[in-house]
Amino acid sequence: MDKINTIRELVNDFDTTSQLYQDLNKTTSYYGTDTLLTPAEIHTIAAIDCHPKVNLTKLAELLHVTKGTATKSVQKLVKKGMASKQFLPGSENIIELTLTNKGQIAANSHRTYEKQIEEQLFNIYSDISEQTTTDLMKINNRTMTFFKKLIEERDRETT
Numbered sequence: 755m756d757k758i759n760t761i762r763e764l765v766n767d768f769d770t771t772s773q774l775y776q777d778l779n780k781t782t783s784y785y786g787t788d789t790l791l792t793p794a795e796i797h798t799i800a801a802i803d804c805h806p807k808v809n810l811t812k813l814a815e816l817l818h819v820t821k822g823t824a825t826k827s828v829q830k831l832v833k834k835g836m837a838s839k840q841f842l843p844g845s846e847n848i849i850e851l852t853l854t855n856k857g858q859i860a861a862n863s864h865r866t867y868e869k870q871i872e873e874q875l876f877n878i879y880s881d882i883s884e885q886t887t888t889d890l891m892k893i894n895n896r897t898m899t900f901f902k903k904l905i906e907e908r909d910r911e912t913t
Contacts, residue, residue: 786863
């Protein structure tokens with residue numbers, strides 16, 4: 755196979771891998787509980803787990819969403835028995851968020867899941883030579899820079 759066709763195949767494989775990763779991040783799971791959780795919900799649970807007694811404003815910042823989106827997500831988690839909210843002592847408008855026991859089980863299961871994914875990916879790459887790893891890092895960095903540039907260009911077009 756000549757270099758041009760090899761590069762085309764690599765680009766197609768990259769696209770397929772990227773799509774598979776996106777598809778994986780759209781799947782739901784129980785995360786050790788009896789309640790099905792969406793990716794947005796488990797990421798909200800993980801953020802609350804890492805930042806106990808976080809308020810809605812800070813949670814929205816952590817998740818890179820609006821406060822309204824964070825509020826709706828928390829309402830769903832409270833309804834599912836994953837999180838609880840209470841007013842900050844001495845405050846009538848600042849709410850602290852904590853995980854329930856069920857939410858903590860989901861957070862722990864998600865942490866274990868992420869660790870397993872990392873270990874499996876490490877195993878995939880572990881037998882690659884140091885030079886190949888270095889080359890892959892360079893290619894990946896150039897690809898990320900390229901995509902960031904395209905995103906910035908599109909953002910400028912629409913503002």
